[in-house]
Amino acid sequence: MATTETRAAFARRHGVNRSTVGRWEAKGSIVLTVDGLVNVEASEQLLGGRAETYRGGKAKGPSAQKPRSEFFPDLEKTSAADPLALAHAGLAEVIRAIGPYAARMAVEFGAPLEVAYGLDQAVAVEADGIAARFLAQHGHPDTANGYGALESLGLDYSEADWSALAKVAGLPLDLDALDAWFTSTAYWRAPPDASA
Template identity: 85%
Template structure:
């Protein structure tokens, strides 16, 4: 029998944000069970079977040759003569901040942790997609190849401080339960499935 775990647990084990696991799922790099859990062995094969470099680009996420180390992003402005690179860096900084900000604001406005979690995930992923489309339209090479804004810089989404947010709401923290709630929403389903 295959080992299964939630998307949140899979993300924690890989040292990435849940939003990154969502991107892997969208790209077909995860194998899910009928109840929405990650089939660990099959997903590891898909992620680990990718070469470190391919089609002229670098593999993002785990690869057979190398697992990305946690990096401290350097979001210093690139040289002034490259406005597209400056836009890329600025957009990445906004994307990394917006999910945790949305979660914090949701809690401050009195929303339950589920809403804060959903906003954190969805706002960050959507902002990354919007920025990637903008960069691709303006000729950014990595975005034009289908990489997300953060992915093309080798960065990950920033995790909200869920311990502090749960304490502020006076609610117990269970990230697996939050993940299960979120993945049961229509957000991660293909549009045809969501409307059925």
């Protein structure tokens, strides 16, 4: 029998954000069971041929245990060399900040933790899609070939501080339950057309 785990657990083990696992799922790079769990062995096999960092995530094995490097672009050097690279770097900073910011604001406004989790995931993924389309329209080669704005820089989405947000909300933290809730939403099952 195959080993299974939630998307959140799979993301934690690979050192990536759950949004990255969602992108892997959308691209057919992980295998799910009928009940929505990740088939670990089959998914590891699909991911095994990837480079250490690949399209927004890390490959399996020892490289998956290395922490993601922080992204601090040299904006002055970038702007002088290539305005499109400057736009790319700036958009990446916004994308990495926007999901956790949306989650924090949702909790501060009194929304349930599920809503904060959903906003964190959806806002960051949608922002990445918008940025990738913008960059592709202006001739960025990686995004024109289907890579996300973060993926093309070898970056992952930033993770909200869920322990702190759960504490503010006065609730116990269960990331697997939040992930199960999110992946059962209409947004996840049939995301709106991103070109709208």
